[in-house]
Structure formats: structure tokens, C-alpha cells
Amino acid sequence: MAGMDDGYIMAIATCADKGAARAIARMLVESRLAACAQMFPIESVYRWRGEVHDEGETALLIKSKRSLFGRIAAAIKQAHPYEVPEIIHVPIGGGLPEYLGWIDECVGEELKGEELKVEEGDVR
Secondary structure (H helix, E strand, O other): OOOOOOOEEEEEEEEOOHHHHHHHHHHHHHOOOOOEEEEEEEEEEEEEOOEEEEEEEEEEEEEEEHHHHHHHHHHHHHHOOOOOOOEEEEEOOOOOHHHHHHHHHHOOOOOOHHHHOOOOOOOO
8 A cells, every 4th residue: 555655644733722723734735735734622731841731722633745844844833823832743654545646746846935934854
């Protein structure tokens, strides 16, 4: 099955609210850095500056290619209100070939990095 070696990823980011998540998702898809981004309401428990917090957030699941992760991370960081946003990725080990082909069609071409004002580079 396609996907094992061709670098598909699911990037994950969280935002304080749905509006911020939607804006980031649209920016990534419109700039062809992501094929799609799904949003889910979640509850997060985390430590920040010595205190434990328990807050609602919106999670983004972003489908793209590993080669674009540096640009994805830079674009999210630039647009994100958090001082240190969660921006990680996990490899997609396989999938329906037609779906992975759709990701290929949606990302990478006609990238306009200069319009995003993000640096090229892989933030692994």
C-alpha cells in the first residue's frame, strides 16, 4: 500500500479556540501546505510555568507531506497566539492509495512561501 516511504504526515496543533484553529487551518490549506485540517474540541491538562492548567482547546489534525513540515510549523508559529504552541507530526504509515494521491494533488504545487513570510526549514 502507498504511504510507507513517500513521507505523508499528520501534523497536530492545538489552539485556544475554534476561531484561531479555523484561521490556521484555512491558511494552511489555501497555501497548499496541507490537504485538509480537521478540528476537534478537546480538554487539555498541562503544566505551564510551574502551574497545572485544565482548559478547553481545539485540536487540529493536519494532513500533508513530511517535506513541508518545516513550512507548516513556521506558518503555524507565526499565526499562533501561544508563546509555545504545540506543533508536532506523526508519520502516516499507509493509507488508501486514492486518499494519499489526493494529498499529493493538494499540497506542494504553487506554494507561495514569500506570501506566508515563513522560513524554509525543517523543524524536526
